[in-house]
Amino acid sequence: MPTLKTLLQDGGRNLSxxxxxxxxxxxxxxxxxxxxxxxxxxxxxxxxxxxxPMVLKACSSEILHKTEKGLVHTxxxxxxxxxxxxxxxxxxxxxxxxxxxxxEMIKGKRELVVGLIRDPQFGPCVMFGLGxxxxxxxxxxxxxxxPVSRGDALDLMEDIRGKKILDSFRGMPxxxxxxxxxxxxxxxKIGIDxxxxxxxxINPLIISEGKPIAVDAAIILKNK
Amino acid sequence: xxKIPQDKLISQIxxxxxxxxxxxxxxxxxxxxxxLFLLALLDQGYPGKIYPVNPSAEEIDGxxxxxxxxxxxxxxxxxxxxxxxxxxLPVIKECAKKGVKGIVLFxxxxxxxxxxxxxxxxxxxxxxxxxxxxxxxxxxxMGLYSPKTKISFFxxxxxxxxxxxxxxxxxSLTNILGYVAPxxxxxxxxxxxxxxxxxxxxxxxxxxxxxxxxTQVIGAYLEGIKDGSRFFRALRNASFEKPVVIWKVGLxxxxxxxxxxxxxxxxxxxxxxxxxxxxxxxxxVAGIEEWIDTLMAFSLLPSDPGNRVAIISxxxxxxxxxxxxxxxxxxxxxxxxxxxxxxxxxxxxxTGTSLKNPVDVGLTASLDMDIYIEAAxxxxxxxxxxxxxxxxxxxxxxxxxQYTDAMIQARKEFNKPFMIVNVPGLNSEFAGTFCxxxxxxxxxxERAMKSCAKLVRYHSWLQRINKSS
Numbered sequence: 001m002p003t004l005k006t007l008l009q010d011g012g013r014n015l016s017x018x019x020x021x022x023x024x025x026x027x028x029x030x031x032x033x034x035x036x037x038x039x040x041x042x043x044x045x046x047x048x049x050x051x052x053p054m055v056l057k058a059c060s061s062e063i064l065h066k067t068e069k070g071l072v073h074t075x076x077x078x079x080x081x082x083x084x085x086x087x088x089x090x091x092x093x094x095x096x097x098x099x100x101x102x103x104e105m106i107k108g109k110r111e112l113v114v115g116l117i118r119d120p121q122f123g124p125c126v127m128f129g130l131g132x133x134x135x136x137x138x139x140x141x142x143x144x145x146x147p148v149s150r151g152d153a154l155d156l157m158e159d160i161r162g163k164k165i166l167d168s169f170r171g172m173p174x175x176x177x178x179x180x181x182x183x184x185x186x187x188x189k190i191g192i193d194x195x196x197x198x199x200x201x202i203n204p205l206i207i208s209e210g211k212p213i214a215v216d217a218a219i220i221l222k223n224k
Numbered sequence: 225x226x227k228i229p230q231d232k233l234i235s236q237i238x239x240x241x242x243x244x245x246x247x248x249x250x251x252x253x254x255x256x257x258x259x260l261f262l263l264a265l266l267d268q269g270y271p272g273k274i275y276p277v278n279p280s281a282e283e284i285d286g287x288x289x290x291x292x293x294x295x296x297x298x299x300x301x302x303x304x305x306x307x308x309x310x311x312x313l314p315v316i317k318e319c320a321k322k323g324v325k326g327i328v329l330f331x332x333x334x335x336x337x338x339x340x341x342x343x344x345x346x347x348x349x350x351x352x353x354x355x356x357x358x359x360x361x362x363x364x365x366m367g368l369y370s371p372k373t374k375i376s377f378f379x380x381x382x383x384x385x386x387x388x389x390x391x392x393x394x395x396s397l398t399n400i401l402g403y404v405a406p407x408x409x410x411x412x413x414x415x416x417x418x419x420x421x422x423x424x425x426x427x428x429x430x431x432x433x434x435x436x437x438x439t440q441v442i443g444a445y446l447e448g449i450k451d452g453s454r455f456f457r458a459l460r461n462a463s464f465e466k467p468v469v470i471w472k473v474g475l476x477x478x479x480x481x482x483x484x485x486x487x488x489x490x491x492x493x494x495x496x497x498x499x500x501x502x503x504x505x506x507x508x509v510a511g512i513e514e515w516i517d518t519l520m521a522f523s524l525l526p527s528d529p530g531n532r533v534a535i536i537s538x539x540x541x542x543x544x545x546x547x548x549x550x551x552x553x554x555x556x557x558x559x560x561x562x563x564x565x566x567x568x569x570x571x572x573x574x575t576g577t578s579l580k581n582p583v584d585v586g587l588t589a590s591l592d593m594d595i596y597i598e599a600a601x602x603x604x605x606x607x608x609x610x611x612x613x614x615x616x617x618x619x620x621x622x623x624x625x626q627y628t629d630a631m632i633q634a635r636k637e638f639n640k641p642f643m644i645v646n647v648p649g650l651n652s653e654f655a656g657t658f659c660x661x662x663x664x665x666x667x668x669x670e671r672a673m674k675s676c677a678k679l680v681r682y683h684s685w686l687q688r689i690n691k692s693s
C-alpha cells in the first residue's frame with residue numbers, strides 16, 4: 001500500500017478525494033472534516049466525529065463524475081438515512097471498488113474553483129475563478145504562473161468578471177482575501193514541489209462565513 | 225540552450241550591436257534580396273569595415289570581395305550569412321575558427337522544415353557556435369538595427385537614435401514599423417529581427433533590453449515562446465524597469481490540455497498566455513495599429529500621465545463618443561472647475577452645446593481657430609485636468625498650422641500631456657509635426673483612450689509591485 005509520499009513521487013494513479021485533501025491539508029489549505037468508513041459499523045464513529053448534517057460520498061481514484069452517478073448523498077440528518085445512503089453507495093461501487101467517505105456538510109452559497117495545470121511551456125499554473133456546477137459553462141477563470149506571490153494572488157482575484165462575489169454580498173460577509181491568497185499560493189507550491197502532479201482541482205471551494213473551505217478535490221498525477 | 229550569467233549575455237549582445245567589422249557571406253553581385261544588407265549598412269552610414277564574401281567576384285559595389293571568410297586578413301566581429309543551408313556548415317566552421325563573435329543567419333532550411341535533416345543541421349551549427357563562444361541570430365532572421373552604432377538590416381530606416389527597443393519574430397513587420405515610425409515620433413535604440421531562434425531568443429533580448437540604459441520602452445512581436453519559464457522571468461524583470469508592449473500571435477484557442485480534470489478541460493493556450501502577460505506586467509496589443517499607437521503613446525507621453533482626461537471637440541458627435549471611450553477604458557472624465565466653465569462661456573459660441581467635460585466648442589470653431597486655442601489653454605490651466613484631448617480641424621492648411629503650433633506651445637507652457645485626435649480634413653503632414661514635437665496623434669478618440677489607459681494601467685501596476693516588494 002503506497003504512502004501518499006510515495007504516490008506523489010512515483011505517480012501512476014490519481015489521488016482519491018480523501019488522499020487529495022490530505023495533501024491540501026499538509027499545505028495548510030482548509031479542508032472538510034472527514035473520514036473513510038471501512039464498513040457500516042464506522043457510521044457511529046462518523047456521527048460522533050463529524051455530526052449532522054453529514055455527507056456520504058463514493059471515494060476512489062477511479063470514479064469521476066460522482067454526482068451524476070448518484071454517489072453523493074448530502075443533508076443526512078439521522079442514522080437511518082446514513083445507513084441507506086451507505087448501502088446505495090456500496091452497491092454503486094460494485095464494479096469499480098472504492099470507499100465511502102463521510103464528510104461534514106459545509107453551508108455556503110458562494111462557490112469558487114482553484115486549480116493547477118502543468119503547462120508544457122510555462123510549468124505549473126494556478127487557476128482561480130467561479131466554481132460550482134456552472135464552472136465550465138461560465139468559464140470565469142484566470143491564470144497565474146507558479147510561484148504565485150501574494151500580490152499575484154490578490155491580482156488574480158481581481159481578474160475574474162464575478163469578482164464582486166468576494167465582497168460583502170447579499171448580507172454575507174466579505175471573503176477572507178488573505179486566506180484565499182494563501183490557498184492560491186499554496187496550490188502553486190504543490191505544483192512546484194511535486195513534479196509528478198499534473199493537475200489539481202479544488203471545486204467547490206465553498207465560502208462559509210467568509211472563510212474558504214475545500215469541499216471536493218482531485219489531484220491528477222503523471223503516468224509512470 | 226546556453227546558460228550563461230546575465231552580465232556575460234549582455235556583453236555578448238552588446239558586441240553584436242557594436243561590431244567593428246562585418247562580413248556578408250554570399251553577398252550577391254546584382255540587385256537581389258541579399259544586397260539589401262549591404263545597402264542598409266551603407267545607407268545607415270556604418271563606420272566599420274564591410275567585407276563581402278563571394279568567390280565569384282573580386283569586387284562588389286566598390287568593396288573588395290573575398291573568396292572565403294578565412295581569406296579576410298583582419299578580424300571579423302559579425303558575419304551575416306546569406307548562403308543556402310546546404311553550404312552553410314563550412315562557413316559556420318570558418319566563423320568559429322576566425323573568432324567571429326556573432327552570426328546573423330538569414331537563410332532558412334533548418335528545424336522549421338520539420339525534417340530530421342533540418343533539425344540535425346541546426347543542432348550542429350549551434351554546437352559549433354557555442355563551442356567557440358559565438359552567438360547566432362536566426363535562422364530566417366534579419367539581424368540588428370541600431371542608429372546609435374549605425375548598423376541596419378534594411379535601407380532607409382531612420383538614422384536618429386531613440387529609446388524604443390524592438391524584439392521581433394517577423395523581419396517584414398519590423399521593416400513596416402521602421403517605415404512608419406518617424407512620422408509617429410518613434411525612434412529606436414536597438415532592434416532585433418530574431419527569426420527562428422536556434423540560439424539567441426526573445427528571453428535573451430528581454431533581459432538585455434530590460435537592462436539597456438538606451439532603451440525606455442520595449443516593443444515585441446512574438447510568435448512562439450521557447451523556454452517559457454525563462455521568458456516569464458525575463459519579462460517580469462524587464463517590466464519592472466520599463467513598459468513592455470507585446471503583440472503575441474500564434475495562439476490557438478483549440479490548444480486545450482488533456483482534460484482529466486475540470487481545470488485541464490478549461491485551460492487553453494490563450495488563457496495561460498493572458499495570465500503570463502498580466503503577471504509579467506506586459507501591455508498586450510493585437511494588430512499593427514494598436515502596436516504602433518501604444519509604442520507612440522509610451523514614447524511621447526509622460527510615464528505618470530494622471531488619469532483625469534479633458535476632451536475638447538469641434539464636432540459634437542465626436543465629443544460624446546470620445547467621452548464614452550474614456551469611460552469604457554476606465555479613465556476619468558476630468559471635472560472642470562466652475563471658474564474654467566465661466567471662462568469658456570465667454571468665448572465659446574452658443575452653437576457649442578456643452579461647457580462641461582467633454583467640451584463641445586461647435587463646428588464654427590473651425591472658422592475661428594482662436595476658439596479651439598483658447599479652449600485648450602483654459603482647460604489646460606485647470607488643476608483638475610491631467611490630460612487634454614483635442615479633436616479639431618481648420619478649413620485650410622494655414623489655419624491647421626495655426627492650430628498645430630498653438631497646441632505645441634500650450635503643451636510646453638502648461639507642461640501637461642496632450643493627445644491629438646484626427647478629424648478628416650487635417651492633412652496627414654500635421655500628424656508628423658505633432659508627433660515630432662512630442663504630442664501623440666491618433667486616428668480616433670477610441671484609439672487615443674485605449675493607449676492612454678495602457679499608460680495608466682502600467683503605472684499603477686508598477687506602484688502595486690513596488691509596494692508589495
